[in-house]
Amino acid sequence: MIVPASNCVGKIYGYNASFFLFVTSYAGATVTLAQVLQQNATFGGGAADLEFPMNDTGLPALCVVTVNVKSSNTSSYNFGLFLPDQWNNRFIASGNGGYAGGINWNDMGTNARYGFASMSTDTGHISGSFDASWALNNPEAQLDWGYRSMHGSVVIAKMITNAYYDTNIGYSYYSGCSTGGRQGFRDIELYPEDFDGILAGAPAWWTTHLQPDNTAVGLSNLPANAPAHIPSSLFSVIGAEVLRQCDPQDGFKDGIISDPEGCNFVPEMLLCTPTSNQSACLTAPQLDTLYRIYNDWWEANQTFVFPHYELGSEAQYGFLLNTDSGAPTQPGIAWIQNFLYNDTTWDWHDFTYQVILDADRINPGKANVGFDLTGFYNRGGKIIQYHGLADGLIPTGSSELLYKNIWRTMGAAGIVLDGWYRLFLLPGMQHCQGTAVDAPWYIASSGQPFELGPEVWSVPGYSDPKHDALLALLEWRENGTAPESIIATKFNNDTVTAGIHRQRPISPSAEIARSGIHTDYHGLGAALVLASKPLDVLRDHTSWTSKKIQALNAADNKTRLTG
Structure with missing residues (x-):
């Protein structure tokens, strides 16, 4: 018109x-x-x-x-x-x-x-x-x-x-990432008539746990003068070793970690020895801190609090783990002071699990997302959710947790998610957009086009539902064609005019599976695909660190909160 x-x-x-x-x-x-x-x-x-x-x-x-x-x-x-x-x-x-x-x-x-x-x-x-x-x-x-x-x-x-x-x-849609992802899910939960489909990335859906976890993650790397403190100068060293070990374990060495949960990472390879470059290795106390970072947050009574950051997210450690100044970074503290306690004098030294209990009780702004989306489903609504596997601001496991809780809640009523709600995990993508390892990350979702330039829209040269997640959502909702994969793109130097570095099909799943070698569209010759097989178990929040972290917590189960 x-x-x-x-x-x-x-x-x-x-x-x-x-x-x-x-x-x-x-x-x-x-x-x-x-x-x-x-x-x-x-x-x-x-x-x-x-x-x-x-x-x-x-x-x-x-x-x-x-x-x-x-x-x-x-x-x-x-x-x-x-x-x-x-x-x-x-x-x-x-x-x-x-x-x-x-x-x-x-x-x-x-x-x-x-x-x-x-x-x-x-x-x-x-x-x-x-x-x-x-x-x-x-x-x-x-x-x-x-x-x-x-x-x-x-x-x-x-x-x-x-x-x-x-x-x-004719049709109404929504697109957002991070808080924007949360806004979309919260809206269709409360007002299912608002949208026919949403494209939601890295949703910050569990504010009462995410924001305190921001503080707890920083506290795990404090005090700054303690032997266990990992200085920010070592973040890139850790990231390089994670990539060295985990990249080939996913079945194809391409400079990208495609299966962080499946990686058998041995952090002791970073341990300092008498002949090591002392500026490029970790001491035993620092390794203990690293184990905590890579493990889910559990309380001593076996109460799960929040998922861990994935192997491969180290390039964004600076946002939450850079405590060289001697204090946690601001995102979590700001929420606790201004949203939760309405007290700017609240001191992060007083952080305990009580913060979580208070947050769940108050739920500031009523911002948490619930799991019953029946109203939206009954209207024929469609959801494409995505999250970067290298996200260092909101753990990828948070998206898996949301998906699986919605699955459990609605599955009890016989509602199968795959027909209207699919989750895509993008290897190497950071928070909402970008990459530190030249991974294909661009799917034309919220904020991504403007990252490439103020006049960029869709996927230049590939403006179709196979490459553009927003067009995939429209195709699904209006024509009934579900996205079996979305082809992510990496432009050279993130510049459209510089041409495409490589592309990669990403299939909907919350698990990485080795589904054979697939022809890569540009650059590498082959790539793994995220398998589209259904999820059959809820996330058990157990990783390769579990035995080690349990031993550490047995010695001091408050270390995570006190640094």
Whole structure:
């Protein structure tokens, strides 16, 4: 459908005045901007949008609308909406990241290039990813961030879209990663009518355990002056040894760890000897710390708390494990102080398992995702979930855990997941995007196109459901063709014009399986594929470290929490 953007102001403010009055009376909503953007225009929040400071360039002709919505007596949120001239009769919402506020104009611009009416909310505040100060003593703002702003924005944005194009939206979708992944799952749990399909990456779905774990991981590498402390200068040394041992164990030596859970890693190969380069080896106490990092967090009473970071995620250790300064990094502490206890004087030295108990009891922002998605399933909804196997911010096992808990919950009612919900694990991909080992990671999901350039969309040269995860979701929901694999792409130097380094088909599964040698599309000649066989057991949270870690915990079962 073609609707000229020149009609933008008139549609919103003028001859459709009755609709405008309805929107402004609905839930305290106020249209704050209606503006025409001509072909190749530039638009965005600029430097004021701390999380998305780069404006989008080369936009298609469209109408941009912003709306403010009052959510309580003390809170409100905003959303932006792109209404392209060349509309594909579909709507899509984009997610956020971390604790950040700000409208995700970048993903909106990407999605508008497909032809979507594209929306994003600022969740009620402006901040960077790790700044949670806005949440202090502000439960209403926490609720907006947790779920309320996404649903409210979607409802009103759909009203505007239907009125603007004078026809009803054909299909509605969602795309987001990290906090954005959580937002998508939380929305379809509470409001299954909002979307027909979601593309959700590395969802931060278990906030009451993920955020405390951020702190606990750092504490495992403290005090900084202790013999067991691993300095950040050794992270790359550890990563190189993990790659050396684990890469060939997955069945094909390609510089990528495809089966971290199946790797029989021997950390003692890093142990310092009298003839070792002392700046490139670990002492025995440091090896004990490494064992803890690679093991799930269990409490002394055998209560599982949170999964471990995978072998191969070492390139992102700096985010949570770099405690050279003598303190844990901020993400977990900020959440505990501002969301949980509303007390900026809370001291990380006081961290105990009680933090988890308090977090589960309070569930700030009601942000945790539940496992019953029956309403979404009954509407014919489809889910493509993905996660990088080298993610150093949210453990890959967290996605497996969500998948398997939904499987267990809905399987009890006889609902088979494979027909509507599939999980893809990408070897070598870090948090939401990127790689340290030249692994194919690009599937055109949330945030990925803008990472390659502000005017990139879909998969250049391969704009089809086999390579583009968003198009795969549309093909599945609208035509019933399930994605048997998604071909991930790695561009040379992550630059589209430099050409493709290599590609690799990724099949839906939470297990790595050796399914034979497959022709690689570029560069290597062969590659493993993630097998699409169904999962038959819930994650047992046991790894190669289990016996060693049990012995360590027997000696001091609070070491994980006290450093």
